[in-house]
Amino acid sequence: xxxxxxxxxxxxxxxxxxxILSGRTRDANMYHLAQALTGRGIVLKxxxxxxxxxxxxxxxxNTLRAAYDHVFTSGGIGPTHDDITADAxxxxxxxxxxxxxxxxxxLAHRYAVAGTELTEVRLRMARIPDGAVLIENPVxxxxxxxxxxVHVMAGVPNIFESMLASLLPTLxxxxxxxxxxxxxxxxxxxxAGLLRELAGEFDDLSFGSYPxxxxxxxxxNLVIRGTDAGRLDAAMVKLxxxxxxxxx
Amino acid sequence: xxxxxxxxxxxxxxxxxxxILSGRTRDANMYHLAQALTGRGIVLKxxxxxxxxxxxxxxxxNTLRAAYDHVFTSGGIGPTHDDITADAxxxxxxxxxxxxxxxxxxLAHRYAVAGTELTEVRLRMARIPDGAVLIENPVxxxxxxxxxxVHVMAGVPNIFESMLASLLPTLxxxxxxxxxxxxxxxxxxxxAGLLRELAGEFDDLSFGSYPxxxxxxxxxNLVIRGTDAGRLDAAMVKLxxxxxxxxx
Numbered sequence: 310x311x312x313x314x315x316x317x318x319x320x321x322x323x324x325x326x327x328x329i330l331s332g333r334t335r336d337a338n339m340y341h342l343a344q345a346l347t348g349r350g351i352v353l354k355x356x357x358x359x360x361x362x363x364x365x366x367x368x369x370x371n372t373l374r375a376a377y378d379h380v381f382t383s384g385g386i387g388p389t390h391d392d393i394t395a396d397a398x399x400x401x402x403x404x405x406x407x408x409x410x411x412x413x414x415x416l417a418h419r420y421a422v423a424g425t426e427l428t429e430v431r432l433r434m435a436r437i438p439d440g441a442v443l444i445e446n447p448v449x450x451x452x453x454x455x456x457x458x459v460h461v462m463a464g465v466p467n468i469f470e471s472m473l474a475s476l477l478p479t480l481x482x483x484x485x486x487x488x489x490x491x492x493x494x495x496x497x498x499x500x501a502g503l504l505r506e507l508a509g510e511f512d513d514l515s516f517g518s519y520p521x522x523x524x525x526x527x528x529x530n531l532v533i534r535g536t537d538a539g540r541l542d543a544a545m546v547k548l549x550x551x552x553x554x555x556x557x
Numbered sequence: 558x559x560x561x562x563x564x565x566x567x568x569x570x571x572x573x574x575x576x577i578l579s580g581r582t583r584d585a586n587m588y589h590l591a592q593a594l595t596g597r598g599i600v601l602k603x604x605x606x607x608x609x610x611x612x613x614x615x616x617x618x619n620t621l622r623a624a625y626d627h628v629f630t631s632g633g634i635g636p637t638h639d640d641i642t643a644d645a646x647x648x649x650x651x652x653x654x655x656x657x658x659x660x661x662x663x664l665a666h667r668y669a670v671a672g673t674e675l676t677e678v679r680l681r682m683a684r685i686p687d688g689a690v691l692i693e694n695p696v697x698x699x700x701x702x703x704x705x706x707v708h709v710m711a712g713v714p715n716i717f718e719s720m721l722a723s724l725l726p727t728l729x730x731x732x733x734x735x736x737x738x739x740x741x742x743x744x745x746x747x748x749a750g751l752l753r754e755l756a757g758e759f760d761d762l763s764f765g766s767y768p769x770x771x772x773x774x775x776x777x778n779l780v781i782r783g784t785d786a787g788r789l790d791a792a793m794v795k796l797x798x799x800x801x802x803x804x805x
Contacts, residue, residue, distance in 0.1 A: 318631075325760060327763065327764055327765060328589075328767055328780070329604075330590070330591055330601045330602065330603070330604065331595050331596070331601070331734070331736075331766075331782065332588060332589075332590075332591030332593075332595050332599075332601075333736075333780065334767065335588040336559040336587070336588070337582070338586070339577075339606070340580060340583040341580075342579030342580075343577070343578055343579060344580030345580075346580075347580050352578075353578045353579070353580075354578065354607075354613075355603065355605065355606065355607055355608070355613070356578065356605065356606040357603065357606075358587070358603065358604040358605075359602075359603055360602060360603070365602075365603070387745050387746075387749075387766070387768060388745050388746040388749040388751065389745050389748070389749040389752055389753070389766045390752060390753035390756055390764075391764070391765060391766070396646060423623045425744075425746075427729055428750075429670075429747060429750075429754075430746055430749035430750050431746040431749075433749070434746075439766070446754030448770075449770075449775075456633075465768055465769070465770070469768070486579070488579075488581070495637050497635050497637055497671075498635075498678055498679040498682075498776065499630060500637070501635075501637040501638065501678035501679075501681070502676075502677075502678050504637055504638060505637070505638040505678075506719075508638055508639075514683065515575065515578055516615050516638075516639070517575060517639060518635070518637045518639070519582065520635060520713060521713070522696075522697075522713075523717070527697075532576070534713075539741075
């Protein structure tokens with residue numbers, strides 16, 4: 310894909326958790342976030358997965374928050390000793406962190422309803438860095454938070470998704486990122502020259518080709534992306550005509 | 558998970574492709590690589606996804622190859638204009654890149670058998686940086702390559718997997734990373750204190766807890782990892798006994 314400079318806000322994702330890197334768990338949040346951001350006109354430019362190590366999290370948070378408009382993190386905000394994301398984010402910003410009354414109240418209410426004790430280890434989930442805004446967690450109560458442009462959410466997929474649904478409407482999006490695709494039963498190599506020419510002519514759009522194999526035959530999904538629907542149409546008309554003319 | 562310093566080789570993964578970041582495609586190679594490396598005793602410490610931009614690839618390759626024993630890349634080595642990984646890796650190392658005879662011969666043979674023309678755009682797939690060692694691609698011919706500690710492979714999952722299968726036996730692994738897991742129908746909050754104590758006592762092992770919800774009930778998968786089977790057993794016996802004693 311050729312790069313496509315737009316005025317859309319940019320973002321990075323930071324997935325935190327040894328379970329992803331060890332292959333125990335297959336990450337699902339990156340795929341969900343990528344689709345949700347694209348729909349909102351926010352361009353996901355980079356994603357990183359780091360282990361549950363304080364220094365690794367701090368470094369990644371500071372690198373990414375300086376480089377992009379938004380950073381979305383996933384994982385490491387539960388009650389156990391390896392849940393160190395909130396403290397690492399506080400350190401990255403150089404702000405204090407402690408159990409905060411509003412977060413404690415949310416947990417207290419949730420556990421009271423469930424008839425469960427709000428123990429000291431559970432109270433870890435109410436540790437919120439100074440200056441952060443809570444992100445609602447309708448699934449299990451314990452909130453995430455936004456500190457400036459860093460949005461800290463849970464790793465369990467249905468909780469991550471519910472937090473993101475709470476958060477996204479509060480963020481400023483950009484012009485929707487549109488795409489059109491064309492599936493052709495020809496190898497990438499037959500289409501590469503054509504695609505390069507189109508990418509040169511339509512330099513405000515981006516052109517991608519994604520090869521696949523099915524029943525021993527090679528095919529390619531061609532995808533054009535951009536924010537101007539008219540330009541997308543014009544490019545797709547040319548692409549379809551050219552692929553059609555050249556088809557065997 | 559507490560960090561677990563071992564003598565095992567370390568690795569990073571670099572996924573290259575706008576299609577992952579836009580949410581069009583769900584990455585599958587990270588999960589596959591993570592499992593394969595764990596089986597081989599190589600510790601995946603970090604993963605990054607970057608877009609098809611020359612500068613982004615160069616920077617990530619140089620950062621990761623300096624920090625880890627191995628870097629595995631996925632994507633961007635096909636014939637189209639957005640397949641820029643080989644050139645970016647050559648630039649990262651400051652070495653020339655051109656069509657190389659051994660890679661050209663592989664493609665020429667493959668296309669001759671298929672009765673297809675080896676066009677100029679297809680020849681892009683024979684561009685190999687000076688000093689690189691080819692990685693066999695039994696699926697579709699076009700090879701990957703290793704340049705020092707950077708291993709460049711295709712993004713299409715079945716091709717990535719076949720290349721990795723060619724490559725992995727040539728790399729020096731470490732002591733196998735073992736794990737034992739215990740599934741309990743209790744929330745993480747009930748187990749957090751116990752896990753923290755065990756992590757302190759067995760500081761050569763790492764302890765992970767992965768919450769889940771099923772039919773409205775909270776459960777947790779507890780995982781102990783390490784390279785010493787005896788220590789793993791000892792820790793699991795203590796964990797199981799403690800969880801059993803405390804069970805409601």
